[in-house]
Amino acid sequence: MPATPTVHRRMLGAELRKLREALGMTADEVADRLGWHQTKVSRVENGRSGVRAHDLEAVFEVYQVTEPAVRAALSGLAHQGRRRMWWTPYADVIAPRYSSYIALEAEASAMLSFRDALIPGLLQTPEYTRAVTRALQSDASPDTVDALVNVRLARQNAAFRRSEPLKFHAVADEAALRRVVDSPRTMIDQLQYLLEASEASHVTLQVLPFAAGAHAGLMGSFVILRFPVQSELDVVYTESYTSNTQLERKTDLVTYSRMFEEICAAALDTAMSRDLIADVVRDLQ
Numbered sequence: 001m002p003a004t005p006t007v008h009r010r011m012l013g014a015e016l017r018k019l020r021e022a023l024g025m026t027a028d029e030v031a032d033r034l035g036w037h038q039t040k041v042s043r044v045e046n047g048r049s050g051v052r053a054h055d056l057e058a059v060f061e062v063y064q065v066t067e068p069a070v071r072a073a074l075s076g077l078a079h080q081g082r083r084r085m086w087w088t089p090y091a092d093v094i095a096p097r098y099s100s101y102i103a104l105e106a107e108a109s110a111m112l113s114f115r116d117a118l119i120p121g122l123l124q125t126p127e128y129t130r131a132v133t134r135a136l137q138s139d140a141s142p143d144t145v146d147a148l149v150n151v152r153l154a155r156q157n158a159a160f161r162r163s164e165p166l167k168f169h170a171v172a173d174e175a176a177l178r179r180v181v182d183s184p185r186t187m188i189d190q191l192q193y194l195l196e197a198s199e200a201s202h203v204t205l206q207v208l209p210f211a212a213g214a215h216a217g218l219m220g221s222f223v224i225l226r227f228p229v230q231s232e233l234d235v236v237y238t239e240s241y242t243s244n245t246q247l248e249r250k251t252d253l254v255t256y257s258r259m260f261e262e263i264c265a266a267a268l269d270t271a272m273s274r275d276l277i278a279d280v281v282r283d284l285q
Helices: 007-022 027-034 040-045 053-062 068-081 096-105 126-136 142-160 174-178 184-197 250-266 270-284
Strands: 110-115 167-173 203-208 222-226 235-239 244-247
Touching: 007 040, 007 068, 027 040, 027 053, 053 068, 096 142, 096 235, 096 244, 110 250, 126 142, 126 184, 167 174, 167 250, 174 203, 174 270, 184 203, 184 270, 203 250, 203 270, 222 250, 235 250, 244 250
Parallel strands: 110 167, 167 203
Antiparallel strands: 110 222, 222 235, 235 244
């Protein structure tokens, strides 16, 4: 599995890019000096590749980094970017694009999520996740489905049971509440879990009702991940059946942040959202 872009790796890449640009060097020039493949510099600067200790020492020489504190800080980021993650044992069942997303989610401080067809992943019950996984991966073996359900549960634990829980603001379309996944019993349990989860101080849950009509999220689901150290590390994730798109340009972040604000404005407030969820539960009983 290729290296995943952790926040530490992306921070290191951003700092190395600044050093290179301060010297007026191109990526090709640096690659030539270091004896690297031409694409390696850009992969490192984008957080797609880690840097080994001996390579980093060579970079320090080329970039004329002599200050001990700076060298120590960059070496620390490189070490953190190579550390073993909790999802490593699942490498044989999760796609690289999923691993990449998990790596960023694990270090995000806040997430803004709009889902138009499904319950947000971090708020799904195991039974709901299992049914959705079987539907989306009909050729997966039972063991693979079990492993993917375990990954989802581990993601929830990693997000909400750490010392500073992820601040999660989710907007779910009413269609996701009313679509009966697996069985009415599964949906009742799922919706009751939503009601419980929405009471947590780190979770904000809104429902976008059918009555809202046309809205800013009609093009589909997306997630905005925000990070505590540097705002320029924030990313937008969009997902399709075969690929994920990671958007990092400031213009994209501004656009999707505005879209999320508009969706929230069109959605019910948290109290009315819980009332609607409770109504759907009663309809299913």
